[in-house]
Amino acid sequence: MRTEAGIAVASLVALALAGRAAPSPALLDPRRLTASTVEEGDFPKRMVDPGGREVVLRARPGRVVSRALVADELLLELAPPERLAALTYLVDDATMSLAAGKAPPSIRRTGGGLEELLSLEPDLVVVAEFSEGSTTAQLLSAGVPVLRLGNAGSFEAVFDDLRNVGAALGASVEARRTIEQMQGRIEQVQRQVAGRPRPRALYLSGGQYTAGPGTLTHQSLTLAGGHNAAAELGLSGAFPLPVEQLVALAPEVVLLASPEPSARLARPSDLPPNIPWAELPAARHHRIYLVPAAWSGAISHHAIRALEAFAALLHAPPQGPP
Amino acid sequence: MPLRRWLSWPLLLLLGAALLLAALALGSSSVSWRQVLDLLLGREVPSWVRTILIEVRLPRALLAFLLGAGLSSAGAALQGVFRNPLADPGILGVSACGALGAVLAIFTGLVGWSTAALPLLACAFAFAGTMVVYGLSARAGAMDSGDVMLAGVGVGSLAGAATALLLSLSLANYAIGAQILQWLMGGLDGRGWPHLRLALPVMMVGWLLILAHRRDLDALLLGDAQAIAIGVDVRAVRGRIILATSLITGASVAVAGVVGFVGLVVPHLVRMVLGPSHRILLPASTLLGGAFLLGADLLARRVIAPQELQLGVITAAVGAPIFVHLLVKARRGSA
Incomplete structure (x- = not known):
């Protein structure tokens, strides 16, 4: 019994020493x-x-x-x-x-x-x-x-x-x-979209991830005169969006992150195959767009490019099928 | 045997020293052998070379040696306790339990409150996991290889599922999710002096405890009845060895995540050359285990340099074929 007690004490002392050893909790x-x-x-x-x-x-x-x-x-x-x-x-x-x-x-x-x-x-x-x-x-x-x-x-x-x-x-x-340049461009976007209807918009990256409150994407969608549908889910940050919820959110505009260098209307071949696109208002009204990931993923001063692109796409006049 | 035994010690020491030197000299930045020698001889070297050698490579190499030595001793001791050459902290699910403890400490933020929480929870969970595996496989009396393996798989899977749950809950915070993922993959990238100081005292207690019972472990090889007949308190010895291996495995997992197969491969190789006596097996496994993990880490750093392979990939590539070989051998033996 005495041996067991000694071993237990030695173990605890070693653990305490280990705890004191690492100076940087970071x-x-x-x-x-x-x-x-x-x-x-x-x-x-x-x-x-x-x-x-x-x-x-x-x-x-x-x-x-x-x-x-x-x-x-x-x-x-x-x-x-x-x-x-x-x-x-x-x-x-x-x-x-x-x-x-x-x-x-x-x-x-x-x-x-x-x-x-x-x-x-x-x-x-x-x-x-x-x-x-x-x-x-x-x-x-x-x-x-x-x-x-x-x-x-x-x-x-x-x-x-x-x-x-x-x-x-x-x-x-x-x-x-x-x-100051960024602030000027943000104000310009806000002037452009003032008074326009706010479409329900959804951003998708990698065919699955969307962006809620607490992200630049969410703020850009809002400043660009849209309503970020993903915010209705009560989650913050970037998170994977189940297909069921995507359909239930019924976005009027979908913005897909793309490796291409410029924004454009998405063709059927551009769309991830696991989503029933035909059920979405955005697909029925031909309002699914590709946005360069370099713009929408930027978290530097270049993030302004995404804001300007979102504003242009969210309020673009209706088009025919691509 | 005696000649082979006497030759083994200098060879093992030489191997360890050569690998330590190589671990200092080889890395992703261009430090020359000459600069390493200059530093070792106390000559002037550029400050960035000194920083890389003293702050990055040396603690990493020493940590690799420490973990390899510890895990090999733990494997050898577990094989004695379970009387099963397939016993290893990874295969028995002990490492997975330790990883669950470590992940829990990170997930709950306990490590921010006290760094001791990390090894404490890892060791506690490793101990609990080993006790469950031991309890399950010893229920029927004699310990069958299949029972031990099944119990290990069951406990390891349960711990893995709980870890996956914590990981999925932590993905909302990128830093925490990434930290947990890194832990689970196992490796020494980014490990330094604080990690070495964190693992050393706990592993030393475990290692000394095992070494103190080397004669009892030899007695256990003869069977419980024989061991009791020569005065071994079988129950107490098993409890102490399980505690010792939990301390080693928990401390190892706390600093480097799950690194599998070390405790299986090294004692097996040593046993083949030097025989089953724990008086030789344990110190030889300590030296060879240290050298083995040092070599594995060197490979992990060099194979696809400047990127690094996960250390667990290297140890699994060596360990898995030996595991299969031992499994087939055990089946043939029982047929």
């Missing part, structure tokens, strides 16, 4: 990572990193590395290419990236592996909210300054990302200019 729980904030003004300036610690950016970063497509797009907008050490390989994929063709080949493309990132000797790494938490935590452990973007679920959140990246790069003026 390594084990990505919910502990937060969006970074950077103060405005001249260098040196303070940045709160994803671990919640305050770090000092002594000078304009000159070897900036991106770990996400959204970061690629923001960095190319705000920083001269010579200050970018690496972008993701996704930046050249025109089916996903609105920065395709804009990044000089002299900038290295990376898959985002930890060793590769460290070997680039970055003075700033920009990661997205969805970037792998363990790599972010290890970069922080290695003393690399990391700027983590926020959850871009609205245009206001995109503005925050622009402000923070701009401040970190010493490009606050450029960031403000981009935000």
Whole structure:
């Protein structure tokens, strides 16, 4: 009995030691990572990193590395290419990236592996909210300054990302200019759709996923003068939509994410085969459209392209069969 | 046998050291062998090379060795307790139970409250799973291979279903869903010193407990009646070994997810060369297991570099044929 008690005590002590050993809970729980904030003004300036610690950016970063497509797009907008050490390989994929063709080949493309990132000797790494938490935590452990973007679920959140990246790069003026341009285009869309009827619209990506409240897509559909039918389901974020619910929602307009470079009316051959399209008002009135995934998936300043496309398609005059 | 035995120790140590050196020198970034040697000899190297070697590759290699050593010892001990060469934390569903505990700790956010929650729940669930498998397969008295396997499959499936439920509930939060998926696939990508410090104390207690019972495990090989006759408290020894293997499996799952077949393959190979005595089997399995997982992780990093294969894919590719071989052998033996 005494032996059993000794073993139990030793086990509990070992577990307690294990608990004290891991200094960064972020390594084990990505919910502990937060969006970074950077103060405005001249260098040196303070940045709160994803671990919640305050770090000092002594000078304009000159070897900036991106770990996400959204970061690629923001960095190319705000920083001269010579200050970018690496972008993701996704930046050249025109089916996903609105920065395709804009990044000089002299900038290295990376898959985002930890060793590769460290070997680039970055003075700033920009990661997205969805970037792998363990790599972010290890970069922080290695003393690399990391700027983590926020959850871009609205245009206001995109503005925050622009402000923070701009401040970190010493490009606050450029960031403000981009935000003002976006605000101007949003106001223009709102003027265009004011007073028009709001069609019941549904966005589908990958033939199955739709977007509820808390997403840029939802906000764009609303600002574009539509009613996001998926919001009636009471779910938030992106979620898979069962076929039954899709039919029950009876959307008047369906917007399908597509790898094509421009928006157009969908042909029957474009439609995912598992859905009884003929039951939908959108199909009966020939109002199913393809929207480039690079537009509708953008969570950078390029998200404005999706907003403008949605506004044009939701209020497009009726057409005949494609 | 003695000559082979004496030759085995330096060979095993040499293999481990060579693989450790290779794990330091080979990776997705271009660190040269020369730079590795410079660092080992205390010479100046660029700071990014030092960071990669000390902060990324070294803890990962040591963790691979630790997990391989632990899982192999746990496999050897379970095979002794169940008197079954097919017993392994993965096959018995113990790893799946541990993974359920770890996933529960992540899903509920308990890890944010205390990092000890992760190994604690993983070990507790692994212990509960082993006890259920043991209870189910020992009901009929003698432990038949088929009963052990069926109990393991049943417990593992149940734990897998519960984990899948938690995963589906967590998909609303991408970060949590991705974290859980990564755990389930098993691997050492992104693991560092904190993970090593997390696993080490728990695995050491489990390993020492097993090693302390190496003579009792030998006695158990003779059958319960014989073991009792020579003074072994069979019930207590089984309980302690199950606790020890749960600690090792739980700690392993807590830091690297489910890595299967290590506890099956390594003791089998050692037994073939050095015989069944646990006094030799356990330390030799520790060394070979460490080297095996270190080599497997090296392959996982290099086969499709710069991308990585999941570690579990490599161990399964080696382990599954050996498992089938042992299964066929066991059937022939019972026919």
